[in-house]
Amino acid sequence: MNIEVCYTPQAYDLFHNPNAVVVVIDVLRATSAITTAFYNGVSRMIPVSTVEEAYAYKEQGFLVAAERNGEMVEGFDLGNSPFGYMSSKVKGKTIAITTTNGTQAIESARKAQKIIIGSFLNLEAVIDYLLQEKKDVLFVCAGWKNKFNLEDTLFAGAVAHGLIYKYDFITKCDSALAAMHLYSLAKHDLYEFLKNSSHRNRLAKLDLERDIKYCLTPNQCPVIPVMEGKFLVKA
Amino acid sequence: MNIEVCYTPQAYDLFHNPNAVVVVIDVLRATSAITTAFYNGVSRMIPVSTVEEAYAYKEQGFLVAAERNGEMVEGFDLGNSPFGYMSSKVKGKTIAITTTNGTQAIESARKAQKIIIGSFLNLEAVIDYLLQEKKDVLFVCAGWKNKFNLEDTLFAGAVAHGLIYKYDFITKCDSALAAMHLYSLAKHDLYEFLKNSSHRNRLAKLDLERDIKYCLTPNQCPVIPVMEGKFLVKA
Numbered sequence: 001m002n003i004e005v006c007y008t009p010q011a012y013d014l015f016h017n018p019n020a021v022v023v024v025i026d027v028l029r030a031t032s033a034i035t036t037a038f039y040n041g042v043s044r045m046i047p048v049s050t051v052e053e054a055y056a057y058k059e060q061g062f063l064v065a066a067e068r069n070g071e072m073v074e075g076f077d078l079g080n081s082p083f084g085y086m087s088s089k090v091k092g093k094t095i096a097i098t099t100t101n102g103t104q105a106i107e108s109a110r111k112a113q114k115i116i117i118g119s120f121l122n123l124e125a126v127i128d129y130l131l132q133e134k135k136d137v138l139f140v141c142a143g144w145k146n147k148f149n150l151e152d153t154l155f156a157g158a159v160a161h162g163l164i165y166k167y168d169f170i171t172k173c174d175s176a177l178a179a180m181h182l183y184s185l186a187k188h189d190l191y192e193f194l195k196n197s198s199h200r201n202r203l204a205k206l207d208l209e210r211d212i213k214y215c216l217t218p219n220q221c222p223v224i225p226v227m228e229g230k231f232l233v234k235a
Numbered sequence: 236m237n238i239e240v241c242y243t244p245q246a247y248d249l250f251h252n253p254n255a256v257v258v259v260i261d262v263l264r265a266t267s268a269i270t271t272a273f274y275n276g277v278s279r280m281i282p283v284s285t286v287e288e289a290y291a292y293k294e295q296g297f298l299v300a301a302e303r304n305g306e307m308v309e310g311f312d313l314g315n316s317p318f319g320y321m322s323s324k325v326k327g328k329t330i331a332i333t334t335t336n337g338t339q340a341i342e343s344a345r346k347a348q349k350i351i352i353g354s355f356l357n358l359e360a361v362i363d364y365l366l367q368e369k370k371d372v373l374f375v376c377a378g379w380k381n382k383f384n385l386e387d388t389l390f391a392g393a394v395a396h397g398l399i400y401k402y403d404f405i406t407k408c409d410s411a412l413a414a415m416h417l418y419s420l421a422k423h424d425l426y427e428f429l430k431n432s433s434h435r436n437r438l439a440k441l442d443l444e445r446d447i448k449y450c451l452t453p454n455q456c457p458v459i460p461v462m463e464g465k466f467l468v469k470a
Contacts, residue, residue: 007383011245014381146249148242148410174433175383181420182413198409 003163005139005156005175009101009108010146021135022112023126023159025119026142027151028199029080029208030067030102032119032215036082038234039121039221041091045232047103048096057096063089065097070206081211082121094231101142106227109140117225117232120155120190120215125222127162129235137163139179150182150197151216154190157183158218190216238398240374240391240410244336244343245381256370257347258361258394260354261377262386263434264315264443265302265337267354267450271317273469274356274456276326280467282338283331292331298324300332305441316446317356329466336377341462344375352460352467355390355425355450360457362397364470372398374414385417385432386451389425392418393453425451 006015025031034045048054051066051073058064058076065078072079078090080099097103109115118126118139130137139159141152157179163169164180171177186193191213194200200212214220224235241250260266269280283289286301286308293299293311300313307314313325315334332338344350353361353374365372374394376387392414398404399415406412421428426448429435435447449455459470 007242008246010249011243011381014245144409146246147408148413150409150413153413172431172433172436173382174379174385177431178383178385178388178413178417181417185416185420196407196412198407201407 001134001169002136003160003169003171003176004173005141005153005160005179007141007148007153007175008143008146009105009140012108012140015138016111017136017138018113019136020112020138021130021133022109022115023118023137023139024102024105024109024115024142025139025152025155026099026102026105027119027155027215028203029082029211029215030099030142031117032121033080033082033085034097034117034225034232035119035121035221035223037085037090037095038223038225040086042085042095043092044094045225046094046096046230047106047232048098049103049107051098054096054098063093063095065095067099069100070203081208082214083211101144105140105142115227116235118155118159120218121221122223123155123158123218125224126159129224130159130163131167137169144199149199151194151199153179154183154186158187236369236404237371238395238404238406238411239408240376240388240395240414242376242383242388242410243378243381244340244375247343247375250373251346252371252373253348254371255347255373256365256368257344257350257373257375258353259337259340259344259350259375259377260387260390261334261337261340262354262390262450263438264317264446264450265334265377266352267356268315268317268320269332269352269460269467270354270356270456270458272320272325272330273458273460275321277320277330278327279329280460281329281331281465282341282467283333284338284342286333289331289333298328298330300330302334304335305438316443317449318446336379340375340377350462351470353390353394355453356456357458358393358453360459361394364459365394365398366402372404379434384434386429386434388414389418389421393422
């Protein structure tokens with residue numbers, strides 16, 4: 001089984017592999033929020049690309065999350081802070097969600113055979129899931145507005161490292177090799193490694209240090225959100 | 236002065252900066268060949284995107300280089316092996332050139348204010364040039380068919396490292412930070428670090444180990460090729 005890493009949604013078509021499980025990654029914070037939501041009993045989520053689509057769901061009475069540039073869009077119920085998804089008000093609910101990067105990454109991979117959601121919060125669960133699937137793996141990093149980012153790459157490297165060094169996966173993909181090298185440098189202190197990173201600094205200006213620390217702490221939410229039609233559900 | 240790294244020609248428009256000097260990088264092998272050519276007395280080069288354009292120059296009597304997928308295109312005078320540009324037959328000549336990735340990277344950056352050619356062969360010369368220019372720097376990696384590659388990234392990291400640790404340059408760009416981290420891992424033995432990389436393996440199948448070793452040996456050709464209109468000339 002082959003591993004590849006696509007650093008930005010813009011590049012997805014160059015990497016499309018009909019036989020691969022796609023892991024969509026937006027560590028700060030969309031896929032961390034989604035993982036947290038399912039761990040806290042959310043029933044289904046509907047990722048959408050635009051604020052307009054999200055608003056249409058709101059008019060139909062859904063709970064709706066909308067984030068742009070790190071902040072909750074006015075008039076919606078939730079942003080993409082994982083802490084918003086821990087309350088009892090989300091349990092059993094279906095939530096529509098649109099974010100600056102994460103939901104765009106899901107959209108870019110719509111033609112994939114299978115899409116799951118990855119974050120450090122479900123790191124070991126993702127590795128276990130991929131080991132059971134025994135298929136090629138394509139990581140799709142959300143990045144920031146189609147630019148490469150470090151934290152999503154580190155997560156891809158962490159999973160690739162887990163698959164390659166223990167099991168029957170290989171890679172000939174330079175972006176996967178780079179992700180593993182970067183993870184090897186970062187793994188002992190992800191928070192420290194990312195201290196100069198662009199997105200961490202972007203969020204720090206919004207006073208979201210608590211979110212960042214949470215999102216970089218592995219294995220707090222051992223669940224796998226998976227796309228089924230237009231819905232994300234718990235695998 | 237700010238440093239950014241664009242990993243593939245596809246992403247250029249996201250990084251375009253009218254105030255930046257663009258450094259185009261295709262270590263294996265287009266920009267190494269171009270650097271070697273100018274060091275060996277080539278007068279001008281004309282980078283073109285397509286084999287058809289290259290053929291038109293051939294019909295006008297120019298020396299013409301054409302490479303696709305690692306091999307010289309039949310009917311042309313040169314490929315992109317640097318060793319082809321060391322003979323006396325190139326001295327004083329104008330050479331048109333098209334390659335799989337390198338000339339596409341130059342094409343993607345055509346609207347840049349200034350474009351220079353970088354490779355390990357002119358590493359210190361590139362650093363010195365950028366220090367004198369005192370402008371923002373945008374590295375444009377050729378990659379492989381719009382996918383990220385390691386060797387171009389390492390060169391961007393090497394130059395960024397040289398600029399940031401000694402002088403008044405900064406970066407807030409995650410791809411520049413990643414390039415510097417990767418260079419810090421690779422710098423003591425570039426050849427060994429790249430032994431599993433995709434492009435090295437691609438070239439190894441074509442028996443080009445001598446080319447690879449040459450291209451990874453820094454500072455053999457202290458010249459700066461720079462775009463002036465449609466021509467590359469020696470700065």
